[in-house]
Structures are given as C-alpha cells and as structure tokens.
Amino acid sequence: MNSILPQLGDWRGTQELLEGQEKQLALSLSWAARSPFYARRFGSGAQPSGSDDLAGLALTTKQDLRDNYPFGLLAVEKERLATYHESSGTAGHPTPSYYTAEDWTDLAERFARKHVGITPSDTLLVRTPYALLLTGHLAHAAARLNGATVVPGDNRSLATPCSRIVRALHDLEVTLTWSMPTECLMWAAGARAAGYEPGAADFPALRALFVGGEPLSGPRRERISRLWGVPVVEEYGSTETGTLAGECPEGRLHLWADRARFEVFDPDTGVCSPEGAGQLVVTTLYREAMPLVRYNLEDTVEVSYEECPCGWHLPTVTVLGRSAFGHDVNGRKVTQHRLEELVFGLPDADEVLFWRARAEPGRLRVQIEAAPDRAEGAAARLTEALRSRLGVTASVEALRPGGLLPTELLRAMPDVVKPRSLFGPDEDWDKALLYQ
Known part of the structure; x- marks a missing residue:
C-alpha cells in the first residue's frame, strides 16, 4: 500500500x-x-x-x-x-x-x-x-x-x-x-x-x-x-x-x-x-x-x-x-427515489420486493408483486400512500410472485457451452460459434 x-x-x-x-x-x-x-x-x-x-x-x-x-x-x-x-x-x-x-x-x-x-x-x-x-x-x-x-x-x-x-x-x-x-x-x-x-x-x-x-x-x-x-x-x-x-x-x-x-x-x-x-x-x-x-x-x-x-x-x-429527474403526473413531479420509499414502506408481510411504474398524463400506473393473500390490501395501501404523500392519482395492480420477475428465471441453470463448428446429423448446427 x-x-x-x-x-x-x-x-x-x-x-x-x-x-x-x-x-x-x-x-x-x-x-x-x-x-x-x-x-x-x-x-x-x-x-x-x-x-x-x-x-x-x-x-x-x-x-x-x-x-x-x-x-x-x-x-x-x-x-x-x-x-x-x-x-x-x-x-x-x-x-x-x-x-x-x-x-x-x-x-x-x-x-x-x-x-x-x-x-x-x-x-x-x-x-x-x-x-x-x-x-x-x-x-x-x-x-x-x-x-x-x-x-x-x-x-x-x-x-x-x-x-x-x-x-x-x-x-x-x-x-x-x-x-x-x-x-x-x-x-x-x-x-x-x-x-x-x-x-x-x-x-x-x-x-x-x-x-x-x-x-x-x-x-x-x-x-x-x-x-x-x-x-x-x-x-x-x-x-x-x-x-x-x-x-x-x-x-x-x-x-x-x-x-x-x-x-x-x-x-x-x-x-x-x-x-x-x-x-x-x-x-x-x-x-x-x-x-x-x-x-x-x-x-x-x-x-x-x-x-x-x-x-x-x-x-x-x-x-x-x-432518478432525481422525474416525470410529471397531474402537475406533480414523480421520481423513482420517492416511489421507492413508498413501495418499500409497505409492511414486510406484503412481501413486495419488485415493482415498476409508468408515468402517464393523467395517472401513475404501478405494478407490484405481493403475497397472494395480501395483494388487495397491499394495492390499497400503496394507492393511498401515493395519493396522500405524492398527491397523484394512481392505478396500482398487485401481481402474484413471478409476475414481474419470472420464477423460472430464478431457477434456471442454462447450459453454457464453448462454441464449436462440427455437428452430428440430428444436432442444430445453427448454434455454431454461439455460447449457448
């Protein structure tokens, strides 16, 4: 050093x-x-x-x-x-x-x-x-x-x-x-x-x-x-x-x-x-x-x-x-940082880890993943937080786990192989030079 x-x-x-x-x-x-x-x-x-x-x-x-x-x-x-x-x-x-x-x-x-x-x-x-x-x-x-x-x-x-x-x-x-x-x-x-x-x-x-x-x-x-x-x-x-x-x-x-x-x-x-x-x-x-x-x-x-x-x-x-640069919704500036604070301010029991939002001219459209038995309540809680804390009209949709981040992607173990050029009669030779 x-x-x-x-x-x-x-x-x-x-x-x-x-x-x-x-x-x-x-x-x-x-x-x-x-x-x-x-x-x-x-x-x-x-x-x-x-x-x-x-x-x-x-x-x-x-x-x-x-x-x-x-x-x-x-x-x-x-x-x-x-x-x-x-x-x-x-x-x-x-x-x-x-x-x-x-x-x-x-x-x-x-x-x-x-x-x-x-x-x-x-x-x-x-x-x-x-x-x-x-x-x-x-x-x-x-x-x-x-x-x-x-x-x-x-x-x-x-x-x-x-x-x-x-x-x-x-x-x-x-x-x-x-x-x-x-x-x-x-x-x-x-x-x-x-x-x-x-x-x-x-x-x-x-x-x-x-x-x-x-x-x-x-x-x-x-x-x-x-x-x-x-x-x-x-x-x-x-x-x-x-x-x-x-x-x-x-x-x-x-x-x-x-x-x-x-x-x-x-x-x-x-x-x-x-x-x-x-x-x-x-x-x-x-x-x-x-x-x-x-x-x-x-x-x-x-x-x-x-x-x-x-x-x-x-x-x-x-x-x-x-993310400090936001989008206008109903005359209010909405930033990712403020949205994130509200999403992760939901109770842990809602199991909300992933979300996305789209700022549209007349409303904020939000999707979250939530525990199935908590979905309706989580959507209502976030809708109210967006109204009272940000002053925007929001449409919040609670999806089941995997709705935003597919579970199969979390479990997948893709077969990554080295590129090759010689294939057998029943193999897909369109994969020549590719790593998968």
Whole structure:
C-alpha cells in the first residue's frame, strides 16, 4: 500500500482536511497538464496551481471524455498503465478510464475503507460486471489486497445465473457480497425458489452486503437488511473516477475528500459551491494516469460538511442519481427515489420486493408483486400512500410472485457451452460459434 496516501485519522477536522487538499492540488494539476486534453484547456500561459485557479476553469464533461477517446486524457507514458476501462457508453461512444499500478492500489484501498472490514477469513462474492467496467475488478482487487477469497460471480455472464449465485452463497459459505441493491432482492427470491429462506438459518456465514451502482432509498435498504439479517453497506463511485464515497459506522455515506476535491454544481445558475444540492463535480488529487479537473459526474447529490459522530471529519453525501429527474403526473413531479420509499414502506408481510411504474398524463400506473393473500390490501395501501404523500392519482395492480420477475428465471441453470463448428446429423448446427 502506498504510504504517502492519506489514511483515516490523519486529519483532525475540516480545516486540516482542506489544507491537505490544497497541498496536493498543485501536483495533481501539474499531472493533468501533461495530458493533451488539459494541455489545450489550460493554454500556454500560467498553469493553474491551486483552488483559487479552479473557479476559472470550465467543467470537464462526459462528452469531453468521449470526444478524447481513447487516450486524449492520458498523462503518463502508455507503458505505465496497469488497466484500461470504459463505462457503459451509449450509441458506440465509450467513456474511457485508465490507471497506473499506483492508481490502482489507491482505488483498492479506498474500496476496502468500509466500517465492515474485509479480512483474510472472508469469502467475497463479486456480483457486478467485470468486462470493461471498473466495478467487478475493483472489488476483486480490494478483496485480494486484504487477503480474502474471491468468488467472481459476474452478473453479465451466462455462466452465473441467479440459481448458481444462490448455490454459491449457501455452499461456499460466502461472508460478504458486492452487488447492486436489486441483486440482493433477486437472491432472496431465488433462495425461496430453491427451498431456502434468506437469513441466518440457511445462510449463517453471511455478515454484510456491500452495495452500490444505483440510488438506494432508506426504506429499501432497511428491507434488504431485514431480509438477510445483516448490515447493508453502501458505496458510491463510477468507472471514470473509482470509489468516491463509503459508509461510516453511523450509517452515513462520506465523500473521500482526502483523495479528491468536491464541488456541487447548480445547473440552473451555473454556480459551484462546496456543499448543498446539485450535480457532483470531482477534481482528483492522487490519480496520475488520468487526472480529472472539475469533472461533472451529472449525478444529483446533496453534500454537507456538518460533523458526523463517526469522527472521520469528511463531508457526507446523499446520492439521488439520475432518478432525481422525474416525470410529471397531474402537475406533480414523480421520481423513482420517492416511489421507492413508498413501495418499500409497505409492511414486510406484503412481501413486495419488485415493482415498476409508468408515468402517464393523467395517472401513475404501478405494478407490484405481493403475497397472494395480501395483494388487495397491499394495492390499497400503496394507492393511498401515493395519493396522500405524492398527491397523484394512481392505478396500482398487485401481481402474484413471478409476475414481474419470472420464477423460472430464478431457477434456471442454462447450459453454457464453448462454441464449436462440427455437428452430428440430428444436432442444430445453427448454434455454431454461439455460447449457448
């Protein structure tokens, strides 16, 4: 582990934290100036060297990263790169991201900064994509850095359907998992389809669920925790930046402001502030291969420097993500985050894990899966909550379990084979070169 990197406890308050940022910022800006993109942006005059200079610099956008694909933001010799990644691009326009070996160690150390630690006695199931994305590789590296055993359960692989993941959780005595929150609900349904019950009776080794990758409301988080009987530990980041925030023992999400400088951008006014509500803007401090200066993640967040009882002396963040952008129903803005709060505010006995909604001009149409003997009551309760809490007219339909997430998908164990070209007389040779 790189000894020059700040560690929790190295600063005694916000002022010392900001002073540490300022000391490192000049070096980070000099690294950025070595990349073609920032060399052009900074120009030939005096180079920016501190926080006072940042205000005059334009925000770096996702489109900037796409326009400078693949190596327009490379600030070191290509031979020094350890990994190359891309976020989930659209329409064939990837967002590149790359790291040196030292950058990578920093990422892995940050990922492991959880109040539920990763130890050599742990078995960590990684249930996020590997491929070109960062997330699976990062969790894998963090686990190995701390001596844990890794189960690579990539959620984009045909070889690891939900049924196989449930079997691995049970048979391999998995202690920690890394996934999107929705996966934890799918495992619960998959466990029941396999004859197990989520929780300590059938999964006694499990001690925490690490989650990230999608906004998570308090009620859904609490529901997942009650289902499995273990803490749900949240984390926030992106392929472009790596881990940006982790959860403290008080259950609050803290920005790693010892590794990056953060601003909050108000798109309506064009003003950036240290805290408040808006879009998160990131300036990296210890990333050498691809420094980012005022990079706008476009995620909607709320940032506060109010002290937390944990004593980490780091800003807290609430991540609303793009779900903060809603749809109009009867003149009311309806967001996924608010809907999720109401859906998972239903009693546990309703057994509602999965739902979907469509915002129509005159009403909100919602479907939920519910226990058959609770379906009518669950629909009525949610209809009333939507009326009284959101002020919208809603049509709520309660489906039987499997109505939204087919049970056969939870039980299926598809036969994944290697591609071949020679077939017998009664075989389907249309499967040549396919993996299934």
